[in-house]
Amino acid sequence: MKTISNFKKSLPTLLVLFMVSLASYAQQFSPQYFRHYDQRGVNVFETRKADSSTFDGVKLRIGANFTQGFQTLRHSNSARAILTSTGLPTLMETDPGSGSFVNQATGVAVPGIVQHPTIYGNYTNATNQLYINNNELFDLSNGFPLAQANLNLDVQLADGVRLNLVSYMSAHHHNEFWVKGGYIQVDKVGFLNSDFMDRVWKNVTLKVGHMEVNYGDSHFRRNDGGNTFYNPFIENNIMDAYSTEIGGELYWQKRGIIAMVGLTDGEIQGSVTKRNDRKPSIYGKLGYDKPFGELGRARITGSFYTTKSSISNTIYGGDRTGSNYQYVMEPMAATLTGNAFSGRVNPGFKDNVTALMINPFIKYAGVEFFGTWEMSRGNSQVENGEVQYSNSALGEVSKLSNRQFNQLEADLLYRFGKNQKFYLGAKYNTIKGTLAFGQSTTATSINQGTRGDVSINRTSVAAGWFITSNIMFKAEYVNQVYKDYPDTNILSGGKFNGLVLQGSIGF
Numbered sequence: 251m252k253t254i255s256n257f258k259k260s261l262p263t264l265l266v267l268f269m270v271s272l273a274s275y276a277q278q279f280s281p282q283y284f285r286h287y288d289q290r291g292v293n294v295f296e297t298r299k300a301d302s303s304t305f306d307g308v309k310l311r312i313g314a315n316f317t318q319g320f321q322t323l324r325h326s327n328s329a330r331a332i333l334t335s336t337g338l339p340t341l342m343e344t345d346p347g348s349g350s351f352v353n354q355a356t357g358v359a360v361p362g363i364v365q366h367p368t369i370y371g372n373y374t375n376a377t378n379q380l381y382i383n384n385n386e387l388f389d390l391s392n393g394f395p396l397a398q399a400n401l402n403l404d405v406q407l408a409d410g411v412r413l414n415l416v417s418y419m420s421a422h423h424h425n426e427f428w429v430k431g432g433y434i435q436v437d438k439v440g441f442l443n444s445d446f447m448d449r450v451w452k453n454v455t456l457k458v459g460h461m462e463v464n465y466g467d468s469h470f471r472r473n474d475g476g477n478t479f480y481n482p483f484i485e486n487n488i489m490d491a492y493s494t495e496i497g498g499e500l501y502w503q504k505r506g507i508i509a510m511v512g513l514t515d516g517e518i519q520g521s522v523t524k525r526n527d528r529k530p531s532i533y534g535k536l537g538y539d540k541p542f543g544e545l546g547r548a549r550i551t552g553s554f555y556t557t558k559s560s561i562s563n564t565i566y567g568g569d570r571t572g573s574n575y576q577y578v579m580e581p582m583a584a585t586l587t588g589n590a591f592s593g594r595v596n597p598g599f600k601d602n603v604t605a606l607m608i609n610p611f612i613k614y615a616g617v618e619f620f621g622t623w624e625m626s627r628g629n630s631q632v633e634n635g636e637v638q639y640s641n642s643a644l645g646e647v648s649k650l651s652n653r654q655f656n657q658l659e660a661d662l663l664y665r666f667g668k669n670q671k672f673y674l675g676a677k678y679n680t681i682k683g684t685l686a687f688g689q690s691t692t693a694t695s696i697n698q699g700t701r702g703d704v705s706i707n708r709t710s711v712a713a714g715w716f717i718t719s720n721i722m723f724k725a726e727y728v729n730q731v732y733k734d735y736p737d738t739n740i741l742s743g744g745k746f747n748g749l750v751l752q753g754s755i756g757f
Contacts, residue, residue, distance in 0.1 A: 278311060278313070278757070279303070279306075279309055279311060279406075280302075280303050280311075281303070281309075281311060281404050281405075281406045281412045282301045282303050282304075282305065282406065282409075282410060282412060282437065283297040283298070283299075283301050283410070283412065283435060283437045283455070284297065284303075284404065284412065285297055287313050287314075287315055287402055287477060287479065287720075287756040287757060288479060288719050288720035288756040288757055289479065289669075289671075289716045289719040289720070289722070289756075290719060291479060291480060291756075292479065292480055293547075293611075293613070293618075294470070294480075295467055295470045295539065295549070295551075296455075296464070296501060296503070296508060296510070297435070297437075297455070298503065299437065299452065299453060299455070299503050301410075301437070305406065305408070305409035305410070307406075308405070308406060308407060308408075309405070309406045310403065310404075310405050311402075311403070311404040311405070311406075312401075312402070312403060313401075313402035313403075313404070313756075313757050314399065314400060314401055314402060314419075314476070314755075314756075314757065315399065315400040315402065315475070315476035315477035315478070315479070315754065315755065315756045316397065316398070316399045316400075316476050316754065316755045316756075317397065317398050317399075317473075317475075317476045317477075317478045317752055317753070317754045317755075318394065318397045318752070318753050318754075319394065319395050319484075319574060319576075319750060319751060319752045319753075320392075320393070320394050320395075320750070320751045320752075321392070321393065321395060321575070321576060321748065321749070321750045321751075322392045322748045322749045322750070323390060323575060323578050323728075323746055323747070323748035323749075323750065324390065324746060324747060324748050325387055325388075325390055325578050325579050325744070325745065325746035326387070326743075326744070326745060326746075327385070327387060327579070327732075327740060327741065327742055327743050327744040327745075328346045328347065328737070328742055328743030328744075329346060329385040329735075329737055329738065329739060329740050329741070329742040329743065329744075330342060330343040330344075330345065330346050330385065330737050330738055330742075331343040331351075331373070331383045331385055331386070332354070332383065332384045332385050332738065333351065333363070333373055333381035333382065333383055333384070334381065334382055334384055335379060335380060335381045335382065338375075338379060338381070339353050339354070339355060339356075340353075340354040340355065341353060341354060341360055341363065341381065342354040342738070345737075346737050346742070346743070349363075349364075350363075351363045360375070361376065362375055362376030363375055363376075363381070366380070370386070370389050370582070371383050371386035371389075371582040382582070382583075383582070384581060384582075384740070385581070385738075385739075385740045385742075386581065386582045387579065387580070387581070387582065387740070388577045388578075388580045388581065388582055388584045388589075389582065390577055390578065395422065395574070395576040396420065396421075396422055396425060396576075396586065397420060397476075398418075398420055398421050398422065398475045398476040398571060399418075399419040399420045399475070399476040400416055400417065400418055400419065400430075400474070400475045400476040400477050401416070401417045401418075401419050402414075402415075402416050403415040403416075403417075407434070408438075408440070408441060409438050409440050410436065410437040410438020410439070410440065410451075411434065411435070411436050411437070411438065411441075412434070412435050413432065413433075413434050413435075414432060414433055414435065414461075415429070415431075415432035416429075416430040416431065416432070416474075417429045417430060418430055418475045418476070418570060418571055419476070420476070421475045421476075421570065421571035421572055422571060422572025422573065422576065422586055422587070422590045423569065423570050423571055423572040423587055423590035423591070424570045424571070424587070425586065425587060428570055430474075430475075430494060430570065431459065431460035431461050431462070431494040432459050432460060432461070433457050433458060433459025433460065433461035434457070434458050434459055435455065435456070435457050436451075436455065436456040436457075436458075437451070437455050438451060439451045453502050453503055453504045454500070454501065454502055455500075455501040455503070456498065456499070456500055456501075457498060457499045457501075458497075458498040458499075459496070459498075460494055460495070460496045460520075461494060461495075461497075461499075462492070462493075462494055463492075463493050463494065463495050463512065463514065463531070463533065463555070463565070463568075464499055464510060464512060464533075464535060464553075465491055465533050465535075465553050465554075465555040465565065465605070465607065466491055466535075466551075466553045466607035466609055466622070466624070467549075467551050467553075467607075467609035467611065467620075467622075468486075468487055468491060468607070468609065468622050468659070469491060469492045471620065472486040472487070472490065472492060473485070473486055473571075473574055474569075474571060475570075475571035476754075477754075477756060478574070478724075478752060478754045479722060479754055479756045482661070482663055482673055482675050482712055482714055482724070483661065483675070483677050483710055483712045483724075483726055484574050484575070484710070484712065484724070484726040484728065484750045484752060485573060485574045485575055485593060485710075485726075485728070485750075486569075486573075486574075486594070487594075487622065487657065487659055487679055488593070488594055488595055488657065488679050488680075488681050488706050488708055488730075489566055489594070489595055489596075489597065489624070489626075489655060489657045489681050490566065490569060490591075490594050491555075491565055491566060491605065491607065491624065492565075492568050492569055493518055493563075493564045493565045493566075493567075493568025494518060494568055495514035495515055495516065495517060495518060495531060495568075496514055496515045496520055497512060497513050497514025497515060497530070497531070498512065498513060498514075499511070499512040500512075505540075506538050506539050506540035507537075507538055508535065508536070508537045508538070508539060508551065509534075509535070509536050510534055510535040510536075511532075511533075511534045512531075512532070512533045512534065513530055513531070513532055514530060514531045514533075515528070515530060515531070516528060516529060516530050516531040516557045516560045516563060517560055517561060517562060517563060517564070518562070518564045518568050521561060524561055526559075527559055527560070527561055527631075527636065528559060528560060528561055529557060529558040529559045529560065530557070531555060531556070531557045531563075531565075532555075532556055532557075533553065533554060533555040533556065534553065534554055535551055535552070535553040536551065536552055537549065537550055537551030537552065538550055538551075539551075539611075545614055545615045546613065546614045546615075547611070547612070547613040547614075548611070548612050548613075549609075549610070549611040549612075550608070550609070550610045550611070551608070551609050552606070552607070552608050553606070553607045553608075553609075554604070554605065554606050554607075555603070555604070555605045555607075556603065556604040556605070557602060557603055557604075558602055559601060559602055559636075560600065560601055560602070562600050563599065563600050563601065563602075563603055563628075564600075565599070565603060565605065566596045566597055566599065566626075567591075567596045569591065571590075572586075572590030572591060573590060573591050573592045573593050573594055574750065574752070575592045575593040575728070575746070575750065576592060577589065577592055578592045578593055578730075578746040579592060579593065579732070579740070579741060579744050579746055580592055581740055593708075593730060593746070595681060595685075595706060597626065597628070597653065597655045597683060597685065598630050598685070598686060598689075599626065599627075599628025599629060599630070599653075600630045600631060601628070601629055601630050601631045601633070601634050601636065602628050602629055602634065602652070603626060603627070603628035604626065604627050604628065605624065605625065605626035605627075605628075606624065606625050606626070607622065607623070607624045608622075608623045608624075609621060609622055609623075616664050616665040616666050616670060617662075617663070617664055618662070618663040618664070618665060619660070619661070619662050619663075620660075620661050621658075621659060621660045621661075622657060622658065622659035622660075623657075623658055624655075624656065624657040624658075625654070625655075625656050625657075626654070626655050627652040627653065627654045627655075628652055628653065629650065629652050629653060630686070630689065631691075632647070632689055632690075632691050632696060632697075632698050632699075633649070633650045633653075633686060633689075633698050633699070634649050634650070635647045635648050635649040635650075637691045637696055638696070639693065639694070639696055640693040640694070641693075641694075644694070647696050647698065650698060653683065653684040653685070653686065653701065654683055654684060655681060655682070655683030655684070656681065656682050656683060657679070657680070657681045658678075658679070658680050658681075659677070659678070659679040659680075660677070660678050661675055661676065661677035661678075662675060662676055662677075663675035669716070669719075671715060671716040671717075672713075672714070672715055672716075673712075673713065673714045674711075674712070674713050675711070675712050675713075675714075676709075676710070676711045676712075677708075677709070677710045677711075677712070678707075678708070678709055679707075679708040679710075680705065680706065680707045680708070681705065681706050682703070682704070682705040683703070683704065683705075684701050684702065684703050684704075685701070685702060685703075685704050686698065686699030686700070686701050687699050687700050687701075687702060687736065687739065688700055700736075702734065702735070702736055703734055704732070704733065704734045704735050704741075705732075705733045705734060706730065706731070706732050706733070707730070707731050707733070708728065708729070708730040708731075709728070709729050709730075710726050710727065710728040710729070711726065711727050712724060712725065712726040712727075713725050713726075720755060720756050720757045721753075721754070721755055722753070722754045722756075723751075723752070723753050723754075724751070724752050724754075725749065725750070725751045725752075726749070726750050727747070727748070727749050728746075728747060728748065728750065729745070729746075729747040730745065730746050730747070731744070731745045732744035732745065
């Protein structure tokens with residue numbers, strides 16, 4: 251109900267902004283060194299040093315993105331039922347689907363437990379007391395997820411200097427108005443009145459602010475709240491490398507070569523406490539991006555990202571909008587904001603992380619290939635022994651070795667029609683790695699978790715239509731399978747599949 255209330259409160263603002271933006275669309279200018287929010291922004295990565303517009307005074311550009319989906323997904327699992335009820339002992343199924351239960355604490359058999367005939371996910375005991383199965387999946391049906399919307403503000407401040415500010419007006423995670431972040435991009439330094447610096451800056455770009463971290467190329471093709479134009483598929487990668495952090499990035503580009511180094515505070519928000527627990531993020535990218543004739547293009551980049559220590563690093567959990575597969579593989583009591591990242595996996599490297607990503611991109615005429623190879627290692631604070639008991643007599647928590655995850659993704663598209671306004675595509679995405687289950691960090695109960703190797707595979711096929719350059723429709727059939735999760739986990743034997751449709755506007 252809160253989600254509906256928040257959306258209703260923001261609806262007048264959305265409509266006013268939408269009408270104002272449409273009224274001014276004919277007069278919209280294109281800022282210098284700018285990525286458009288419509289079809290023109292597809293397959294744009296870092297903005298190039300060649301610019302087609304000239305500075306004509308300080309100007310404000312107002313834009314927005316809106317996305318509405320419809321899904322027909324179905325999910326299932328084979329996890330053991332775990333039954334809880336206030337004032338009663340927790341019960342655990344002896345084997346998945348057996349219907350036989352024991353007291354989880356004592357192991358003693360508990361007879362007379364049966365599924366309730368009318369209440370979804372509930373069980374009763376011999377005296378008709380109700381239990382809830384914590385491993386029962388959400389009661390999923392066909393329907394429309396909450397619409398998502400972004401407000402985009404771009405200001406040309408000076409020749410070669412622009413400001414970008416994006417805010418989420420409605421999203422699956424933060425469904426209230428929420429600022430994503432903002433940054434200043436400097437591609438010219440005429441304000442320095444230095445011929446030498448002007449020559450240097452012909453190949454240099456500086457970005458400073460609270461901004462999207464340029465680690466890898468996958469984040470250039472992902473959905474971002476209401477902006478779903480850049481992604482030909484419905485959802486982002488299973489392990490979604492994306493975050494906003496405070497800092498700066500320095501670029502050098504010449505003859506197709508791209509080099510970048512970045513330094514940030516290592517966290518999604520600013521902090522002025524616990525200095526010894528926080529270290530900066532250092533990351534970089536080296537690549538080559540070159541057109542071949544009028545029809546061809548080849549690009550390959552390699553990126554790294556590393557943080558030695560953090561209060562809460564979010565390179566795999568920095569999205570404040572949420573998944574486009576709503577409620578799949580979530581528990582029965584799931585909520586929109588509390589379970590917003592359905593279908594993804596966050597490896598939990600909140601303290602330290604080191605990650606590498608390689609992305610090839612090849613395009614010839616209408617055929618387009620994009621790939622991702624990624625390896626990351628890290629740990630949480632409790633795994634690194636940074637969380638200790640308040641009473642030293644309870645013992646010392648030692649540091650564990652880093653866990654590792656690997657990800658592969660490949661998609662192949664064919665774009666056709668006038669201005670390539672139609673496309674067909676297929677994508678395969680898989681991850682493998684070690685998760686930590688059951689971690690806790692209370693003062694009297696510190697648990698580093700039980701480690702286990704898991705894998706997830708996703709296959710999807712999609713089709714899209716750019717009705718105009720700023721109106722698009724796409725559809726996707728997806729099949730995702732979870733493997734090797736412990737049978738006490740809700741994702742054990744998990745799978746989901748079905749059709750998702752989306753309509754989007756971007757300007």
